[in-house]
Amino acid sequence: MLDERKLTVLRAIVEDYVSTTEPVGSKSLVDRHHFDVSSATIRNDMAVLEEQGFIAQPHTSAGRVPTDKGYRLFVDRLSSVKPLSVAERRAIETFLGGAYSLDDVVTRTVRLLVQLTRQVAVVQYPSLTRSAIRHIELVPLAPQRLLLVLITDTGRVEQCTVELPEPWDDDSVSHVRAVVNTCLGGHKLSDAAVMVSDLAERLPAGERVNANAVLAVLLASLVERNEEKIVFGGAANLAAHDFSKGLREVLEALEEQVVLMRLLGETTEPAILTVRIGTENEVAGLQSTSVVSTWYGNADQPLAKLGVLGPTRMDYPGTMGAVRAVARYVGQILAES
Amino acid sequence: MLDERKLTVLRAIVEDYVSTTEPVGSKSLVDRHHFDVSSATIRNDMAVLEEQGFIAQPHTSAGRVPTDKGYRLFVDRLSSVKPLSVAERRAIETFLGGAYSLDDVVTRTVRLLVQLTRQVAVVQYPSLTRSAIRHIELVPLAPQRLLLVLITDTGRVEQCTVELPEPWDDDSVSHVRAVVNTCLGGHKLSDAAVMVSDLAERLPAGERVNANAVLAVLLASLVERNEEKIVFGGAANLAAHDFSKGLREVLEALEEQVVLMRLLGETTEPAILTVRIGTENEVAGLQSTSVVSTWYGNADQPLAKLGVLGPTRMDYPGTMGAVRAVARYVGQILAES
């Protein structure tokens, strides 16, 4: 139903519109891309494309603009991910290589994506439950209060104060700390729950009450509350693309943790780029934006997701290239540490 | 040179303009505030106020708008900080009371300020150098690499990986950890530098090389790099106030750590509210905004600064009230833990 040329026309429309921001007409189309047919023929093709819902005209007598469905077809069949230049790759490598902690890696990743795509970047911290316990530290604050610090193998450091049912001396704390670390160290946080009963048996009765309180907080509050940690950057780039009215709406959505999570939530398989275009996006207020996202981490062990958000009129091949490249490097960097 | 009534007129102009967003004329002024003089008299007063540079007219024949100088006079002499309502105070108390970690306190503080003022909130983490060392943890990652975790009495937890000149076994690590903590624990980070030489003497020669590497990183990199940590929120509120052109500029500035720091940098004395209006602000790109900021922490021991940023046309008394109240509660919350 759509012959080769019509697809080429659609691709040309998308490319022109993305680069000029203006509805593209049949005439300028034949000029810019040297089609060997006349503008009238292109007009006929465009009529068909419009009938099928791939393009639309904003005003009766203006050029055509791609619809979400049109972008979808473009992304699926008419374009390929654009690899980064050598210079860009080297820039990523050196920039991310200089990171000295997980926080730093994440912050730099956001800035990198913002820089490369000139859009909004969203990066999730490695999932807690998918991480393994590297160390658990208990720092006494008061007789019945201590600071619980969890360090994972992915570099996350989460803290939480715990109120104890009974007073505790330093020796008990040290002992429990040692036992907890030998028992749970190296295990995934998602598996830790089942090992707790086992752990309690190794402790003298006098230490169990408090130890249980600590473990309860560790598994219930600390992990649950911090499981999803996510940051974004590049909001200034939204102001450039004229979002007409929606800017405030978009900014509001971005500042909601929950929304950000849902934004990346649909990212399905690891190592695959997910693209959600306009209304495909379920989040209200972001239906005039597109999201390109993917997992990062080792192929066999995905850690979390990252992505880029911009107007539906975005450079998909370029954005996809940047997201893919950055995700790979981040996975690499984190695997080393 | 400015009699009582002229000041009242200025106050009325500021208040009207802030609430209506529209230039205010002599006629509407006498209506809204029941002056017992005619509009002609007010006009004369306004002419004087304009001559002195406190107000200006956007177009030849429009009402008057306060200048930065006008706002300055208003803040200094014509208004007083507006205390929060009882309901608001209670809301602050319960909301901040539920925080379980420093990160959480800071995040909640930002959201609170955004909520209360409907503007942009900026909150600094407690200064590292002003904090005392509560605990230092060394987690071996590899024979020649370990993770250094610093926990301060203000609840900050900073991490950093350290490359060691020589391989280290677990016993050495434990020993050094113990010595470091007994020597440095409880001392201010700003004082820690001088104690390091003392510390080295307590260690066997074989452990000194690595211990020195760790301490160097602790004092040089970790503290320095993270000394200033600062977050903001409420960017969506900028979109509401029409910043005409400058929105992008403002957003860009806010995303720069350095700029944020300079923004609060001028906040002078603890317990005093600092207000910087429009061009008083040195940061380029934020010269059409005002900043209300203050220190938080105990009166005798300020921890860091927080503030609110908005258009010069802002509700100063209300904003100042919110900033002051929130700063007090945050100081209180952090003092407890």
Added chain:
DNA sequence: CCTTGGCACTCGTAGGTCCCGAGTGCTAAG
């Protein structure tokens, strides 16, 4: 010297009209 009513003047905004041109759809011929 301050206040006030009166009045002419300014000028930005809103609404209306006109024209241009890009872009379209249709038709008839190749």
Added chain:
DNA sequence: CTTAGCACTCGGGACCTACGAGTGCCAAGG
């Protein structure tokens, strides 16, 4: 199926006008 030709549409810019809020000034009165 392609193409040239042509009538048609309609958004946007240029231009104009009327309106009215708001001003500055002046001369008279307290």
